[in-house]
Amino acid sequence: MSHKRASIRRTAIFGMITAAAMTALAPAAVAAPERAGTGTSRLYAPNALVLTVAKGEKAKTATPLRAVTLTCAPTPGGTHPAPEEACGELRAANGDFSALRGEAERACAKIYDPLVVTAEGVWEGKRVAYERMFGNSCVLQNEGGSVFSF
Numbered sequence: 001m002s003h004k005r006a007s008i009r010r011t012a013i014f015g016m017i018t019a020a021a022m023t024a025l026a027p028a029a030v031a032a033p034e035r036a037g038t039g040t041s042r043l044y045a046p047n048a049l050v051l052t053v054a055k056g057e058k059a060k061t062a063t064p065l066r067a068v069t070l071t072c073a074p075t076p077g078g079t080h081p082a083p084e085e086a087c088g089e090l091r092a093a094n095g096d097f098s099a100l101r102g103e104a105e106r107a108c109a110k111i112y113d114p115l116v117v118t119a120e121g122v123w124e125g126k127r128v129a130y131e132r133m134f135g136n137s138c139v140l141q142n143e144g145g146s147v148f149s150f
Contacts, residue, residue, distance in 0.1 A: 006028075007134050008148065019064065026133060028065065036114045037098075038143050045124040045125040046069050046073070046088065046122055046125055047065065047071060047121070047122050047123050047124055048070075048078075048121045048122055048127070049070045049071070049078075049119050049120065049121035049122070049123065049128065050063055050067060050068075050069055050070075050118075050119070050120050050121055051067065051068050051069075051070055051080070051117070051118070051119050051150070052066065052067040052117065052150070053065050053066045053067075053115055053116075053140070053148060054115065054116050054117075054118070055113075055114070055115060055116075056114060056115075056116055057114045057116060057133050058116060058131075058133070059110055059116050059118045059131050062116045065115075066083070066150055068080045068150045070083055070086055070087070070147075071078075071083070072086075072087035072090065072091070080150055081149075081150050082138055082149070082150075083145050085146040086145075086146050086147045089121065089145045089146055089147055090093075090147060091111060095123040095124055095126070095128070096118050097128070097130040097132070097147070098130070098132070099144070100144060100145040100147055100148075101143060102141060102142045102143055102145045105142055106137060106138070107140060108135075108136065108138035108139050108142060109136070109138065110135075111136055112135055112136065113135070113136045113137070114134065114135060114136070115133070115134050115136065115137060115140050116131060116132070116133045116134075117130075117132055117134070117144060117148045118130060118131045119133070119147075
């Protein structure tokens, strides 16, 4: 009988500790920002991208040269060599890969050596599937920005 009482007492104490911990955490959940129009709260929208550069005109038939991962929330990261800069450019373009622009316009040789870039994954909670072909690596650097500079 005393063993049963000790077990009940431990269960009651554990329940009170759990309730106290949940009460202490509740204000943090209330303080989380609300997603526009959804009524749900999140700390950040999910994003994770795989970026590739391949030799050829179409991703389906091109020979992959390089690939990196890029995440921008909660902090920039992944295997991309400059995640802060790439995330900044993507945020400035509102996640529109076709709106990316390089900073410096330089003259490029008119040698046709096509490269195709792809971006697949999730950006700000939305599915992304982007593909674009560039005439050569110089044009890619001029127009692709730091997002595809790896």
